[in-house]
Amino acid sequence: MTVIEARGLRKAYGATVALDGVNMRVEEGRILGIIGPNGAGKSTALNAILGLTSYEGEMRVLGRDPWKERDALMRDVCFISDVAVLPRWMRVSQALDYVEGVHPRFDRAKAEGFLAKSSISFEPGRKCRGLLGSAGPGDRKIRELSKGMVAQLHLSLVMSIDARLLVLDEPTLGLDLLYRKQFYDSLLTDYFDRSRTIVVTTHQVEDVQNVLTDLMFISRGRIVLECSMEECEARYVEVSVHPAQIAAGRALQPIHERQVLGRNILLFDLKRAGADATPLAENLHALGEVRTPSIADLFVAVMGNRMAGAQGVAQ
Amino acid sequence: MNAESNAVPGLPLEERGAPARMAATHPFLWSVRRELWEYKSLYLAPLAVAGVTLLGYLFASMGYALSSQDMARRRSALTEPLHFAMALIMGAAFFAGLFYCLDTLHGERRDRSILFWKSLPVSDLITVLAKASIPFVVLPLLAYVITLGVHFIMLLLSTAVLAGSGLNTGTLWSEAWNSDVGLFYHLMTVHVLWYAPMYAWLLLVSGWAKRAAFLWAALPPLAIFAIERIAFHTKHFANLMQYRLMGPQGFDMGGTGSHGAHPMMHSGLGTFLLTPGLWNGLILAAIFLAAAVRLRRSQGPL
Numbered sequence: 001m002t003v004i005e006a007r008g009l010r011k012a013y014g015a016t017v018a019l020d021g022v023n024m025r026v027e028e029g030r031i032l033g034i035i036g037p038n039g040a041g042k043s044t045a046l047n048a049i050l051g052l053t054s055y056e057g058e059m060r061v062l063g064r065d066p067w068k069e070r071d072a073l074m075r076d077v078c079f080i081s082d083v084a085v086l087p088r089w090m091r092v093s094q095a096l097d098y099v100e101g102v103h104p105r106f107d108r109a110k111a112e113g114f115l116a117k118s119s120i121s122f123e124p125g126r127k128c129r130g131l132l133g134s135a136g137p138g139d140r141k142i143r144e145l146s147k148g149m150v151a152q153l154h155l156s157l158v159m160s161i162d163a164r165l166l167v168l169d170e171p172t173l174g175l176d177l178l179y180r181k182q183f184y185d186s187l188l189t190d191y192f193d194r195s196r197t198i199v200v201t202t203h204q205v206e207d208v209q210n211v212l213t214d215l216m217f218i219s220r221g222r223i224v225l226e227c228s229m230e231e232c233e234a235r236y237v238e239v240s241v242h243p244a245q246i247a248a249g250r251a252l253q254p255i256h257e258r259q260v261l262g263r264n265i266l267l268f269d270l271k272r273a274g275a276d277a278t279p280l281a282e283n284l285h286a287l288g289e290v291r292t293p294s295i296a297d298l299f300v301a302v303m304g305n306r307m308a309g310a311q312g313v314a315q
Numbered sequence: 316m317n318a319e320s321n322a323v324p325g326l327p328l329e330e331r332g333a334p335a336r337m338a339a340t341h342p343f344l345w346s347v348r349r350e351l352w353e354y355k356s357l358y359l360a361p362l363a364v365a366g367v368t369l370l371g372y373l374f375a376s377m378g379y380a381l382s383s384q385d386m387a388r389r390r391s392a393l394t395e396p397l398h399f400a401m402a403l404i405m406g407a408a409f410f411a412g413l414f415y416c417l418d419t420l421h422g423e424r425r426d427r428s429i430l431f432w433k434s435l436p437v438s439d440l441i442t443v444l445a446k447a448s449i450p451f452v453v454l455p456l457l458a459y460v461i462t463l464g465v466h467f468i469m470l471l472l473s474t475a476v477l478a479g480s481g482l483n484t485g486t487l488w489s490e491a492w493n494s495d496v497g498l499f500y501h502l503m504t505v506h507v508l509w510y511a512p513m514y515a516w517l518l519l520v521s522g523w524a525k526r527a528a529f530l531w532a533a534l535p536p537l538a539i540f541a542i543e544r545i546a547f548h549t550k551h552f553a554n555l556m557q558y559r560l561m562g563p564q565g566f567d568m569g570g571t572g573s574h575g576a577h578p579m580m581h582s583g584l585g586t587f588l589l590t591p592g593l594w595n596g597l598i599l600a601a602i603f604l605a606a607a608v609r610l611r612r613s614q615g616p617l
Contacts, residue, residue, distance in 0.1 A: 052433060052615060070612070071438035079434045085616075087428035089353050101345035102437050 001028045003165050003197045004049060008057035011044050011221075018044040019055065020221035026214070028164075029194040033208050034201045035299055036218035042201040045218070046169050049199070050079055062164060075104060078158045079167040086154055088143035092122040095142070095157060105162040114156035114190070120149050148179040155183060159191045166191075168200040172207065180207050187211075205295045215295065217302055225302055236301075238267045238293040239284050249287050252280060256301030267293055267301045342437045346445030347453065350419070357411050357449065361458055364407040365465045368400040372469055380476055390487075393473040397491050400469070401462050401498055408458035409506065412450035416514050417529060419446050420522035420611065427616040439611040443518070447604055450514040455502040462498060466491050504587055509562060512596040515603035522607045525617055558592060 004026040011019040018041045026032050036042050047053040049061055051070030059066060064073045086095065092115070100108045115122055122139055142150060151172065158166065172180040184207060192198060202208055215232055217225040227235065241249040241264045250257070254266035266287075270280060284290050293301070351357060380392040420443075423429040432442065470491055474484045517532055524531040539552050587593065 047615070050434075052430075054613060070433070071436050071441075074434060074436040079430075081430040081434070082427060085427045085430040087353065087423075087431060088426060090349075094349070094352055098345055098349050099435065101348075102340050102342045102435050104340050104436070 002026070002060075003028050003030075004059075004061050004199070006048075006057065006059040009045070009048060009059060010056040011041075011048065011053065017221050019048070021057070022218075022221070022223055024216070024223065024226070026197060026199065028197050030213045031192065031198040031200070031211055032214040032216060033205070033212040033295070034199065034216045034218055035205055035295065036201075036224075037303065040218045041221040042218055043169055044221075046079075046081075046167055046199065046201060050077065050167055076163055077165045077167065078161050078163040079169070080154050080158055080171045081169045082173070084147070084150065086142050086150055088141070090142050091139045092120060092142070092145075092153060093139045095153065096122075099157055099161075103161055106157075107160045107162065111156050111160035114159060114186075115153070118149070118152040118156065120145060120153055148175050151175055151179060151183060155186065159186070164196060166196065166198045168198065168202075170202055171200065172202065172204060180204065184208065184211050205299060209295050212295075217299060219303060219306055224306060232298070233292045235271050236267065236269055236293050236298055237281070237284060237290050238265050238297065239290050240265050240288045242288060245287055252283060252287075255305055256297075258297075258300075263288075265297075267297065340436075342441050343445055346437060346442055347448055350415075350446060350449055351453070353422075354411075354415050354419070354449075357415055357454065358457055360411040361404050361407045361461050364403050365400070365461050368396065368403055369465060369468060372396050372400070373472070377472060377476060380473075389477070393469075393476065394487060394490065397466055397469060398494060400465050401494065404462050404465065405458050405498070405502070405506075408454045408461075412454045412514065413517060415449055416446075416517035417521050417532060419449075420518060420607065420614075421524060421528045424614060424617045429614065429616055439608050443522075443604060443608045443611060447515065447518060451507055451511065455506050459495075459499055459502055463495060466495060500584070504584070505562065508593060509559075509596065511600035512603065513559065515600035515607070519603045519607045519610070522610045522614060559596065 002025055004024060006022060006024045009019050009022040009024070010017070020041075022041075022045060024045075034042050034045065044053065048055045048059060049066060051061075051066030051068075051073055054067050061073060062076050066073055090098075096108060096111055099106050099111075112122075120140070142153070145153065155171075172183050175183070187198070188211060200208060200212075212229055214228050215225065216223060239249065240260075243262070243264065246264050249264065249266045252266075252268065253272075255269045255272065256267040258265050258267075268280065268284060281290075376392050376396050380389045383389045383392060423432060470488055473487060477484050477487070520532040521528050536552070536556060540550075540556070543549055543552050
C-alpha cells in the first residue's frame, strides 16, 4: 500500500524555489531517509507531507490531502519536527494527559512503560486532578528536563500512538551520541513493524546508516538519488586502491576519489558503467578491497559532483 | 499488535486501527484546559485581587466600621467595598483577557510549540475557538464566581459585625445579591457581546504579527484615526472607537450601578439587543476569528 504519493510537488518562497517538481512514492513498511544539504528542501517536503505548508502539485498521504485535512490525517500520522517543540511550561503528566485527551490512538500505559525505562522521573498513573491539574512533587516541567530527556519524552509519546506514518525532521539534533543511539534503537525495537512507515531527515547520516530501507538525496529542491538500500549497495562500491595502482583505478572512471591514510579510496557507480557491470566489478576486485560505501561517503560523492557540475556550468 | 496479527493471519493491513479501537476524545475541552495550564495568570490575577480586597476589607473597612458610632456610616463602610471589589475583580479579569488574547497565538509560534500542537489531531478551528472561549466564556464566569465568593465572605463578616448593632442585615444581603445579578448581566452584555470584536481583533493580531503584537494591535486604529483627521478633518473612526469602548447611547455600560433592579435591566436588554452596533460588532468578531483560523493553518514557528 502506498503511504505517500506526490507528483510534481513544487513550493516557492518568493524567488527561492524550495521544491522543484518532486515526485515521490513511499510504500508501507519502509524507512526512508531524506538526506540533503541545508536549504535543499527537506523540511519543506516534510512540511508538505504533514499539511503544515501549502504546495503546488498533487499529494496524497494515506489517501488524504494533507493541506486540507491535517487534523484528520494526524490521527494516523505522527511527527517530531525538532528536538525542542514540546511546550516548556508543561509538566510530564500534563503532556500525557493532553495527548490522551485529544488523540484517539494514544495508549497511556504504553507511554508510561517507555517513560519508566527512561531517565525522566514522573508519577505513573497520575492523572490531572481538577480542572487546573495540581502538580505532584515528582512531576517535572519540561523546561527542567535536559535536551536528551525531552527527546525521550517526545519519542515515548509518539511511540505510544498507534500511527501508520511517523515523520522525523532532525529528531536528534544536538543530542549526544548515547541518546542518539538509544533513540533509533528504541524506534526499531519498540515501534517499527512492517505495517508502519517512517520518513526521517537528518544530517547525522551515520546514525541512520543501518536503520534505513530506502534512501533519497535531495538538492536544490530536486531529487538527486532515490533507491532502496539493497539497490544502493548493488550499485555503488568503493575500492581502497594502493598508490601504485591509482592510474589503473582512475582509468575505470570513479565518480569520486578521496585519500585516507595514504591510500586512495575510489567510489564507482556500477550503473554508470553501462548495462553490463560485471566486467567493471571484476576489474575492481583486482585493484584492492571492494566494499559498500557509507551513506556519508556516497552523499559527498554524489553531491560533490553535482556542486562541481553546477559550478562548471556557471563558469 | 503482534499477538493480534498472529491470531488473524489473513487480516488485511487496512484493518489496523479500525474505528472500534479509537478512544473517545474531547479536543475542545482539553484545548481549553491546556490554556489554563499555560496561562495561570488568567485565574491567579482575579484571585490575587480578590485576596487583596478581602484583606483590605478585613482590616480597613471593618476596623472603620467598628470604630464608627454612626450607624449609617458604619453601614456604608461595609457595603461600599462590595461594589469596589466587584469592579476590581472584573477589571483584573478584563485585563488578563486582553493580555491573553494578544499573546496566545503569538506565544505558540515564538516557543515553537505550535509544531507539537499541530502534530495532534486538533483542527485549527477547534484551537482558535478554544482560545476565544477564554475571554468569551471562561473569564466572565470566573470573574462572576470569584466575585460571588468574595461577596459571600464580606457579607458573613458584615453580618457578624452588624449583628450586635440592631441593624437589619437582611437588606444587606438582598442588596448584594441584586448587584451580583447586575454584574452577571453586565459581564454577558458588555464584556462578552459588546467587546467581542475587540478580543477577536487581538487574537487575529496575535496570530499574524511576527513581533510586537501590541503595537500591531494598537497602531492601525491610531493610524486610521490620524489619517482621517489630517485628510478629511473628520472624526468618524474615533467616534466609532469611542462607541465601541463606551457603548451605545442610553445603554448603561455600568450595568451594576445604583439601579441594578431586574425590570430595569429587562427593558435595557431589549434596547441593547436591538442596537445595530451590537450585531455589526459580532459579525466583525466572527470575521476576525475566521481569519485567525485560516491564518493558523499556514503559520509555523517564528
